[in-house]
Amino acid sequence: MIQARRLLPFALTSILLMGTSSSQQLATTETLKQVTVEISTEKDVYVIGEPIRFNVRLINRGPKMVYIAKTWWYAGGGYAGFYVNVRQLSGRQTRLGCAGAADRGLEKDSRSPEQILREDFVRLGTGEFVGMNDIYNGCTVKYAGTYEVRASYAANDFNTHIVTGIVDNNSQVLTGEVDSTPHKFRVRTR
Numbered sequence: 001m002i003q004a005r006r007l008l009p010f011a012l013t014s015i016l017l018m019g020t021s022s023s024q025q026l027a028t029t030e031t032l033k034q035v036t037v038e039i040s041t042e043k044d045v046y047v048i049g050e051p052i053r054f055n056v057r058l059i060n061r062g063p064k065m066v067y068i069a070k071t072w073w074y075a076g077g078g079y080a081g082f083y084v085n086v087r088q089l090s091g092r093q094t095r096l097g098c099a100g101a102a103d104r105g106l107e108k109d110s111r112s113p114e115q116i117l118r119e120d121f122v123r124l125g126t127g128e129f130v131g132m133n134d135i136y137n138g139c140t141v142k143y144a145g146t147y148e149v150r151a152s153y154a155a156n157d158f159n160t161h162i163v164t165g166i167v168d169n170n171s172q173v174l175t176g177e178v179d180s181t182p183h184k185f186r187v188r189t190r
Contacts, residue, residue, distance in 0.1 A: 034062020035124075037180040039084070039151040045186045048144060052185070056082050056151040057131035058178065060124040065171035067121045069157035072130040080157040084149065086138055089184070091145020109159065117163040123171060144189050148182040 035058060042053035060066045068080065075081035088094070109116065124130065141147060155174040164173045 034064065035060050035066055035153075035174060035178050037082075037151050037153050037178045039149055039180045039183050041149065041183060041185045043185070045188060048142075048187055048189055052136040052141060053133065054084065054136060054149060055131060055133050056084060056180070057129045058082075058124075058153045059129040060126055063126060065123045065125055067117065067123050067163065067167060067171060067173045068130065068153075068155060069160065070120055070122050071157065072153075073132055075154040075156060078156065078158045080155050080160070081153070082132060083152050083154060084134075084136070085151075086136060086140045086147055086149045088140060088143075089146040089148055091187075092143040094140060094142040109162075113162050113166045116159050117166060120157070120159055121163060121173070141187060144187050146184060146186050148184045150182045151180045153178045 037056065037058055039054060039056045042055070046052055058068065058072065071079045071081050073079075073081050075083050111119070122130070136149070153174075154177045156177075160173060160175055164175065167173055
């Protein structure tokens with residue numbers, strides 16, 4: 001009987017922690033369902049060597065406001081943003097591989113979570129979006145063939161975890177990664 005009494009607080013604490021974890025995971029899942037990433041190229045057919053312009057957007061399609069970090073350029077090194085990847089589907093394959101790296105030091109932030117939310121995050125309402133336009137500078141597109149481009153938005157800002165618990169019930173902080181559907185384009189010789 002004594003052992004059961006000692007284990008009861010542990011069991012209740014475990015259940016409460018699992019409940020908190022599940023509801024936090026549910027919020028993340030709900031948020032990921034209401035935002036989408038779309039990517040497109042300026043044209044469907046390019047000539048070898050021609051700049052490949054693309055447009056990528058993160059769109060809030062759900063009923064709740066969504067907070068995202070104000071860095072919606074390329075992701076990496078503790079900054080939220082987009083990853084853009086091109087894969088060759090047909091044609092002569094390039095032998096080169098592509099790589100990139102970024103880093104950002106983690107400094108102690110003396111601001112309150114409310115101040116961080118106000119200064120480093122933006123709230124997207126239903127139908128609102130952020131995005132970027134750029135020219136693909138990777139090494140994959142070298143030869144004629146069919147390609148597909150994909151994008152994902154990674155909400156991996158260092159301060160995301162600090163602000164997730166302070167938003168109201170009508171909004172959520174985006175966490176995790178949202179992937180686009182692939183967009184195909186072709187490259188020809190002339």
